[in-house]
Amino acid sequence: MQLNATALALLGLLLAVWVAGAAWMMIAAGGKARKAEATRKAARRMVRMIDESPAIPVIVRVDGRIEASERLAGWLGLSKLPQYLSDLAGAEGGKGISPEQLAELSANVSRTQKTAAPFRMALTPPGSQRSLAVRGVLADPQVSPGGSALLWVFDFSESQNELSRLRSEAARAKGDFAALVGLIEAAPLPMWFRGPDSRLKLVNRAYVAAVGGENAETVVEQQVELVESVDGLTAAQVAGQAAQAKTPVERIVAATINGQRRSLRVSDLPLGEEGVAGYAVDIEEMEEQARAFRAFREAQRDMLDQLSVGVAQFGADRRLLSANQPFRRIFAMRPGAVEGIEFERLLRETREAGRTPEVRDFPAWRAERADWFLADEAVEEAWPLSDGTHLRIVAQPMPDGGLVLIAEDRTESLALSATRDTLLRTRTATFDSLFEALAVFAPDGHIQLWNRRFAAAWGLDQADIDGHPTADELIERIAPNLSKPKQAKAIGDVVRGATLDRRQTGGRVSLADGRTLEIAGVPLPDGNGLLTVLDITDSQNAEDALRERAQALEAADEVKTRFLANMSYEFRVPLTSISGFAELLEAGVAGELSPQAREYVGAILEAVHRLTDQVENVLDLSQSEAGLLPLAREKLDLLPFVTQVVREREAAIVDGGLSLDLRGGGTSKVEADPRQLGRAIGHLLDNAIAATPKGGKILVDLSRKKDGVRIVVSDNGRGMSKDELRRAVEGLRTGADGKPERRQGLGIPLARQLVEAHGGTLDIVSRRGEGTFATIHLP
Structure with a gap:
């Protein structure tokens, strides 16, 4: 049982291992199949x-x-x-x-x-x-x-075509670039190229010549700039700004080229990432022309401002370009009005200012004036304004479509024209009303103007002058009316002298009817000559009469001179004899005289002295009035001289109980005749002594003035009224019946004559009860 169990366990284990191996093999086969399939797909995809x-x-x-x-x-x-x-x-x-x-x-x-x-x-x-x-x-x-x-x-057919095209374009561009480089090198203006760092990489020959470099390589290596720094920015910095802004920069700067300051227009052109190209155009001549044009324009405007005629210029757009000051003044333009105003608006504003004629339909009138811009020739109009101003307007179209408007204020000229017409009519009326005969001859000899008396003065008919004959033709017609036809040549000489020789001449001619004409040729400012003819027949007769009377007066003057000489002799000889015999009697030559006889002889001597003085006064006064008074001038020291004159009258002053004050400041010397000047001062002193009561005072004052010497003789006596003073100054005058009339003594008149003979004056002021003030002024 144990073996079986072990066997079963081993069998189970073997089966499990087999199953696991089969499963692994199946899994591996599936992976390989998937890889093979993926490989096949990849191969197909790669082939595709x-x-x-x-x-x-x-x-x-x-x-x-x-x-x-x-x-x-x-x-x-x-x-x-x-x-x-x-x-x-x-x-x-x-x-x-x-x-x-x-x-x-x-x-x-x-x-x-x-x-x-x-x-x-x-x-x-x-x-x-x-x-x-x-x-x-x-x-x-x-x-x-x-x-x-x-x-x-x-x-690469398309690429090849494109490449061929590009190669062709490249070859063409290369050729163009070579031509451009050659053009840049041959360009007369400086050109350059800067890299992205704004440093110079390429310059042409004009640039090298402008900066004075040896060659382009040296200029690029040394980075020689053509343009100086402006406002703290160098040319490289300006080019950098242009590259950053990707906008061309153009400016006008000054640079020194070949030792001369020139104005350049510098342009920096950004070329993308490649750099910045630049060139400089010499605009010095253009700037000079611009300056000259500006100066000419300013001078033209200044000149137009000095004109009395208003001038305005309008452009093709019918706007005002310029207007001088007379134009602004004539059309009453506002002080702040700027140029650029339209023509129609200008007419409207001038109408509002009352500087256009009064018209019924102003828009239509303005439209007609606007057509001046399209006229083929100049248009002239007369604008009578409401304030009595008369304007002459001339519109001159310009070839560029503009218009030049000229405005002339003819108010004054029209007034002058009217005044001229009036003056011409007045001149004609004046010419015709003059007593003189007048005629105006042109330089070519033709008579232009004449008055009505001209033809009558020469004995001609008016028809003889109406045809504006020449001077020679007129003289031929005048010659038969002259008493001496040869005098006609003298008339021609007078006309020729006034017109051609531009000198004033004159003469006299006698007519056959017995009249005498005085002619004169006067050159006129306009180049013509004026011939004046005056009938002096009556004045000639009067002149002859005056000449005869003058000859008679000269003869009477000679008689008077001889009379004064004889009277001087006839008066002085008897008086001298009487005085001599009386002095011999007084001396006892004829025996001893009794007291009563001596008294008679003294009275005779005194009377002789007084008569001698009066005769001297009369003769001197007569000679002075006749201008025959002799003067023996010598230099006199005035104070001692006047003192001597006063000393001679000391007894009379003392006997009259008077006081005399003699004043004299400084040294005064004059050129005078001692005898005659002493007599003049003595007469004034004698009158003062005679007119001053006992206890009175007489003042004699000597002083030097800028214009000469002043001698004052004054008293506080009884004085004279105006009538008494007038009679005293006049002395001996002829009455209404022609007989001499004695009014006062001869002292004051003689003193005045003696002072005036010395070139001085005598002024006398007197008032009743206050005294007399006499002043002698001597140069």
């Missing part, structure tokens, strides 16, 4: 992938046999794939590959089989557009043992 792949594997054995997909035959244009490599040549109507390509392929395959060296080549079947690439390597022994060659054939 190889069939669908763009490359076809070809096994070329040592004997030349080939193993490949039938697709290769289709690529080569063959109906089926041949067994040997040598059969790939054109055996079917020139299809396959060419013998040359086959020979090259065979040589490459043989070399690979022997040396295991890979190769590459391209095949192009004849008559086909397909391009095949062949890559050959020694086949792995697991793939094909025995030294076979594995060829991978690729169809």
Whole structure:
């Protein structure tokens, strides 16, 4: 039982082991089957992938046999794939590959089989557009043992076409790049290229010349910049900013080129990740032209502002481009009005300001003025304004579609024209109303203007002048009316002198009817000549009469002179004789005289002295009035001289109980006749002594003034009224009956005559009860 149990246990154990082994074998078989199935699927998938792949594997054995997909035959244009490599040549109507390509392929395959060296080549079947690439390597022994060659054939027809196109484009681009490089090198403006780091990599010859470098390599190596730093940014930093912003940067900077400061327009153009290209255009001449244009424009505007005519320019868009100050003033434009206002709006605003004519339909009127922009020629209008202003408007269309509007204020010119017409009419009326005969001759000799008296003065008819004859023709007509026809030449000389020689001449002519005409030629400012003719017949007769009277007066003056000389002799000789005989009697020559006789002789001498003084006064006064008073001038020291004159009248002053105050400041010297000046001062002193009561005072004051010497003789006597002073100054005058009338003594008139003979003046002021104030002014 125990054996059986053990046997059963062993049997069970054996069965279990067997079952387990069977199960393991079944499981292993299932795994292998699954692996085989997976392998088959993978193989089918691999074969399918190889069939669908763009490359076809070809096994070329040592004997030349080939193993490949039938697709290769289709690529080569063959109906089926041949067994040997040598059969790939054109055996079917020139299809396959060419013998040359086959020979090259065979040589490459043989070399690979022997040396295991890979190769590459391209095949192009004849008559086909397909391009095949062949890559050959020694086949792995697991793939094909025995030294076979594995060829991978690729169809790169599209790639080849693309590659050909790219090559063509590359060649063209290379040529274009070479041409561009040559163009850049030959460009007259500096050009450069910067890398991504903003450093110079390429510059052209113009850049090298601009920075004064030796060559491009040196300039690039030394990083010589053409443009200086601006606002703290270098040219490289500006290029970096352009690259970061991926936006071209253009700026105008100044640079020194060949020792000259030039204005450059510098452009930095980002080229993606490649870098930044740049170029510089010299705009110095353009800037100079721009500055000159701006200066010209400013000068033109300043010049237009100085004109009295308003000028405005409108663009093709009918907007105001510019307007000078007279235009703004004429149309009352607002001070803050900016340029750019439309033409129609300007007309509306000027209408509101009352600077356009009053019209019934303003919109239609404005539309008509807007058509000025389309006119073929200039349009001119007259605008009368409500305030009396008259404007002359000229609209000149411009070739660019714009318009130049010119406004001229003709108010003043019209007023001047009216005034001129009035003046012309006034001149004509004035000419005709003058007593003189007038005529105006042009430089060519024709008579232009004349008054009504001109023809009558020469004895001509009005028809002789209406045709505006020349001066020669007019003289021919005048000559028969002259008393001496040869005087006609003198008239022509006067006209010629006024018109051509531009000098004033004159003369006199006598007419046959006895009249005398005085003619004068006067050059006028406008180039014409004025001939004036005045009938001086009456004045000539009066002149002759005056000449005869002057001759008579000269003869009377000579008689007067001789009379004064005779009277001087006739008066002085008897008085001298009487005085001499009286002095002899007084001296006792005729015997001793009794006291009464002596008294008579003294009275005779006193009367003789007084009569002598009066005769001297009368003669001096007569000679002074006749201008014949002789003066013996000499330099006098005035104070001692006047003191001597006062001393001579000391007795009379003392006898009259008067006091005399003589004043004299400084030294005063004058050129005068001592005798005559002493007599003048003495007469004033005598009058003062005679007019001053006892206890009175007389003042004699001498002073030097800027214009000469002043001598004052004043008293506080009884004085004179205005009538008394007038009679005292006039002295002896002729009355209404022609007889001499004695009014006062001759002292004051004689003193005045003597002072005036010295070139001085005598002023006398007197009031009744206050005294008399006499002032002598001597130069």
